[in-house]
Amino acid sequence: MQPTFSSSRILLPVRPWFIYFSLIVAALLNFLPTAHWPGMPDWIALVLCFWSIRESRKVGMGWAFVLGLLMDVADGAVLGQHCFAYVLLAYAAAALSRRILWFPLLQQALQVMPLLIGAQVLQALMRLAVGAEFPGWGYFSGPLVATLLWFPATFILLLPQYRPVEQDPNRPI
């Protein structure tokens, strides 16, 4: 079945400060004590994946690397663990961005899910390879919740870019 491209709203250009702000908020959400609850998503991975798909020129692997380093220190994990996963996530998201953006939201979420799960599995493999304990299957439920959060995340993160809905017969677009 061929996907049919449904025209989407025309967006304003993204403001760089909003990208940075959203990434900082994601980091704060990751630092909250709720991070120990089962099924809590990795907020940074979600937001990073979103911006890598939407604005791969502005948020790329450099940002992924720096954020990964921050998360490694904040988690008390081995340095380089999150860096590796986030850099690969950003690359894959940027590489697939043209295809993913073609689809409506539901199919977008389905295509983002393997990316997020892949980032999580990669971290688990890295740590298990060097002799850490298996954290339990609950560890892999985070990306599934993050996939569900793709809908609200898209809405919230694109909110400042929506044009006001007003009728102006003289405007060309």
Place this chain on the structure above:
Amino acid sequence: MAGIDHAPPPFFKRGPAPLALLTFYIAISLAIFVVDLRFRSLELLRQSIALVVDPVQRVAQTPGSLVDHAATYLQGLQALQQENQLLKHNQLTTAPNLQRLAHLETENERLRKLLAVKEREQANGQVAQILYTARDPFSRKVIVDKGQQAGIVAGQPAIDEAGVVGQVTRVFPFSAEITLITDKDQVVPVQIVRSGQRSVVFGLGNGQLELRYMPANADIEVGDELVTSGLDGIYLPGFPVARVVNIERDNAYSFARIFCVPVAGVENFGEVMVLDPRQPLPPAPPASSGRPGSGDKPSLRSKKRQASGKDN
């Protein structure tokens, strides 16, 4: 990849190709992963990043601790009175022993002097509050609110009111990371109280501990108490560590599988006492005098080295 991988027109500045960038970043990530894990030489980088991250993390923990405080504040008067009564009762029960402790200590000191034995070390330390659990799901660590500023160094043991909790493994300017004794392959040299046998106990990572390398016919029973043996130069002797809960003796293996649970509230939040580092042990005798016959000695010694190696 078709979208961004083709050669860009010269008038659009786009930087290096994505694949080149990816290779570069992955190489760096893997390099620091290996260096941090095997050589532990990136502590300065970690400390400087922690200087930025730590305050943010503390702020992010505030809502949770506010809820905790509110819960304590709203706790009923009756519950507090009950707890007070219980504490008074406990105090009275332990009073006879405590009152004689000072007398016993002086007597012990005098006897040791008579016997010309080295005096016992005093257990001093500082109380630190557990700020939060490290988020890393692959290990069991907590962060406490005292660090380099309070003179904490890596390797110091941490105890609570019941027993050993863990060991300081990383020190940051204003906080320190304590690896719990239940962390996988965290080692504590112990002694069985009932039989006086020495061994080492390993964390399993699932909240339990395992007493390894004990022969299948070893004199050990369910309910035996394990205390620190003090042979490692890190833990003072005599702190309770764990209690044996399950023993699997299988004739197919030469060692028994002995499972223990920690005595201290290892997974609880609250306060811990970080003990001062011990005075250095007397130098070990030269290795050349080792007897070839003693089979278990070298293995025990290597365990000890592993235990003391955890701290650096």
